[in-house]
Structure formats: C-alpha cells, structure tokens
Amino acid sequence: MVKKVIDIENVFFYNRKSKVEKLENKVISNFGLKRFLEKTSTKAGFLIIIIFITVALFAPVLAPHDPLLVDVTNKLKNPSLSYPFGTDQLGRCVLSRLIWGARNSLLYSFTVLFATLMIGVPIGLVSGYLGGKVDSVIMRIIDIFMAMPSFIVALAIAGTLGASGKNLVFSMSLVYWAEYARLSRALTMQIKEQSYVMALKAGGCNDFQILFKHVLRNIASSIIALATMEIGSIILSIAGFSFIGLGVQAPTPEWGILLSDSKEYIQTFPSLMIYPGVAIVIVVMAFNLVGGGIQDGLSAKKR
C-alpha cells in the first residue's frame, strides 16, 4: 500500500509488514537464493551460526559441568581453570550454563520458527490456491493477526495460562504465522497462473500434489529468505520475554534467564551479566549479517 513512498532499500530495518510486502512481489528462484550467500560478510555470519549450532547440539559433551548443579560453598567465584567463566550466585558453572543456554535459546527460537511455518505456509498455500470466498475470509483473519501486537498477546497468554517457555512459543507462533501465510498466499496466487501448473493438472496431478509438491518447492526460497531475516528478532524476543519473566522460567539455563539472574548481583558481581549479553549480540548479529546478504541479493536482482 505504501510502496511508492517508502522505496525500501534495506528491508531488515523495517517492520514485519514491509518485510512481507517486499518479498511478495516476486518469486525467488532457488538459484537466486544461493547467489545471496556469496558476500564475505554473509559467509562470516554463516560460520558463526554454524559454530553456535554445533555448540548447541553438543552441549552435553562440551559443557564442563552440570549447568543445574548447585554448590553454594563455591558461589560467585572468579574464573579459574576448572570454571573458565567463574561461578554464579548458586555456585553453578557459568560456562556450562552459557553452553546449555545456547542450546535452549536456539531450540526455542527454531521451535517458534518451525511452528509458524507449519501453521502459516499451508494456510497461505490453500488460501491462495482456492481463491474466492475461502480466500477472502482467510485474508481477513490474517489481517487481524498481523494487527495484533506480539507483546500484548504474550502478556495475555502468560497472564492466563501461566508463564512458561511452552506458552511463550505458543503466543509467538500465534502472532507470527500470519506473515508466512500472507507471503505464501501472494506467491501461490502468482504461481497458479503459470502454464506448468495447468500442465500438471492436465497430466492428472491432484490439487494436493500440485500444492504441496510443486508450488511449495517454488515458493520455498522466498519463505527461507523471510525466515532468515526474522530469526534474529525471534531470538531477541525470546530472551527478552524470559528476562522479564514471561517466558522460559529459572533455573533453566537460557540467555534471558542468565541475564535476569545477574541483575541482583549488579553491584557485587557485575561480570555475570557480560557473557550472556555478548552471546546474544554475536548470534543475533550473525543472523542479521546473513539476512542482510539476502536483502542485498534481492535488491540487486531487481535491477
């Protein structure tokens, strides 16, 4: 709607709606997606992400101590050989909690992403493919959910169902699915007019096969592009909600929890709040570098 005035140069710096609007205009080919990854900064971002995912996957092996093991006699210790980042207020190993924190933070973020994709993409595909009355009803519903502020929904769900990591994933998926539904709907509407879809129909493919095999394969790149641009803000949201007590609950090692635990020791033992913050910043930056690379690719393609 506001295409003319805001000629978007860098989608990453804009809000949810304009991200989707930018990607809606054209179906990205799989080849195009690969080309976005050629920039050095994008590659660097990728490398960091892979390192963090490896750490998250092998957390049980890499962590030197049990992240939940309380040892009050050993509390608030400075870094030593056996506790490289020291210990926290309950004598737990900070490094181990950070490593397990990577596992939990990334796990929750990817769960949100997976859930939004699982809800949003099929709804968008069916809506765009069927068109007509069904489509206009679904589009209304999508509009309603896009208008809901995510903080308010998270608050409503935490307040009524209780604050927990599971409920946070629920509330975030409830808000974010609409973007993917909108994007896949717009792209499906473009693809279904193409002649190869007609050919598939003539060849005896049923609607289900056409949608979930052929159309889905063609819109996958656009959806991956949107997801990559969003994962950074999902990680920030999860840590933020957990920090204020609306998400994952202590003593689960999660970066937001680690930070909120450290707040009480800001005067006596401030080093506790450094590590989780640095970890969050590095991961979010890495994802944003990759997201930025994808955008550069998108705007280069336009010319």
Next chain:
Amino acid sequence: MIKYIVKRVLFIIPVLLSVTLLMFGLSSISAGDAARVMAEKVYNHPTQKQIEEIRHENGLDLPLALQYANWLKKAVKGDFGKSLSTGNPAFYELKRHFPVTGKLALMSIILLLILSVPLGILSAVFKNSILDKIIEVFSFISVSMPNFWIGLMLLYLFGVKFKLISVIGGTHGDVPWIAAFAMDVGYFGILIRLIRTNLSEVLLSDFVKALKAKGLSSLNIILKHGMKNSMLPVMTRIVSMIIGVLCGSAVIESIFSLNGIGALALEAVISKDLPVLQCFIVILSAFVVVMNLLVDISYSVIDRRIELK
C-alpha cells in the same frame, strides 16, 4: 476516500473483539478459579458455600458467552472490575501508573530524534563516504542489540560505577534519561537508515537540482526542502515507535525499577490479577490499532498517489 476510511475504522472492531475473545477464552480454560481468589479476599478461609455465593454475585456461574457479553458491556464503559491486589478499579490503577511510562516514552522519543535525525541527514548527504560507513555499522549494531542488556550495562555504568542514578530505582515519577536511552536501542538504526534512504532519494530528484541551479545554499536545500519531502515516512515510523515504546516499556521499567504501566502489567501476571491485566491488554491494543489506523489514513490523505485498496 471516505469509503476507505470507513472500511479501516470498521476493521478495528474485529481486531479488538478477537483480542478480548482470545483473552477471555484463555482465562476460562486456565486452571485458576476466579471465584475462589475473590472469596479469599473477603473471608480468610472461605467455605464452599461462600465461594458459590461470590461466584453467583459476580456472575461467574453464567454460561461463558453470557459472561463475555456482560464483561464487554462494562468494558466499553471503562469498567474492568476491581484489582484483586489493591481493590481499586483496574482502570484507575492503569491511570495511576501511566505518568511514569508516558514520561519515559516522551523522553525516549525526544532522545531518538535528537540523535538519529542528524546522523541520518549526515549519512544521506555524505552517502558512501567513510562517515556513512561508520554510521551504517552503528545502525547495524543498534538493531542487533537487546535493549535489556544495554539497559543492564548502562545501569551498571551509571548506577554502580559513576553513582549518577539510583540502582534501586527512582522515586515515583522520576525517570532517568539513561532509561530513555536504553529504550531507544534498536530504534536508532531503523530511523537513521530510514532518513538516509528517503533523504538521499529526494536529494537526487529534479526539483533539488532546480533549487541548486537557482543558487540556494546546500544547507537550506537539505534542511528545508529535503527534510520536508522525506519526513512523511519518518513521521509514520515514529508513530509506530511510540507504540513500541509504550508496549515494550515493561523491560526497561523492570531494569530501572520504574513503576509504570509495564511494571503494573508484569506484576498483574505474577499475582494473577486478571482485571488489571485485561484492562491493560484492552486499552493498549485499542491504542495500537487506533494509532496504526491514523498512520494509514494520514498517509492516504497527505500522499494521494497511494493506491487505495
């Protein structure tokens, strides 16, 4: 035009209805028994009979749809029931806590403008220079930073190291500028980039060339003509930042121990104070939806080129 506005105004209703329905449906399936909580306020150890009495008095034994209708009827008039923890009307509680958050929001918007408008102009005017690159890096860092971490670091720096602000929190109504700054992290980058994109586009347009040919000074062109023509998207983005600041104030309020509406909402979540929570959710979502509506309408009024769907 009028048809578009009417359509958009009517769209508010389904959004607000779905938010309240969601909230109401969830609170009814959640485990807590509201009647028991209320009864425990009145009697120390309520008997089953007393609980049932309270349940009947408050209409909690009616079918859910009827309860929702009753609640909605009252809510439209601003009556959200009484806070379970203080006994004051929920709406009064919200009003009482608002000044702190309002002040925080106002201060952070002022700071945001003071810091990002000049940087945005500089990077647009000296596009692709070293200065522009530095500002770009700053914007990138800004959008990748969690504001709660920056808040903690600033609290440590100014509260513990320099002892400029109180770590335990200001008195009622006293908001430190540091808190407002922490609130803005993440928005700086967005606004700077937005100004850069729009202003540099305007500076390349024909009418700017004409002004230059007429002999106007560059400063005059940039500040008067350039900014005027690139302000529209910036203004609307600032509106959405005001929304973000008001909704997201809970994080900063909890770090700097401020007693605003965000802190009130968090407290309501912890103490299961449903009336206050419902009041917060309804008022804030109404605010968000109405502000977004105003942005869209002002867009179409100011710039008639926008195609109306």
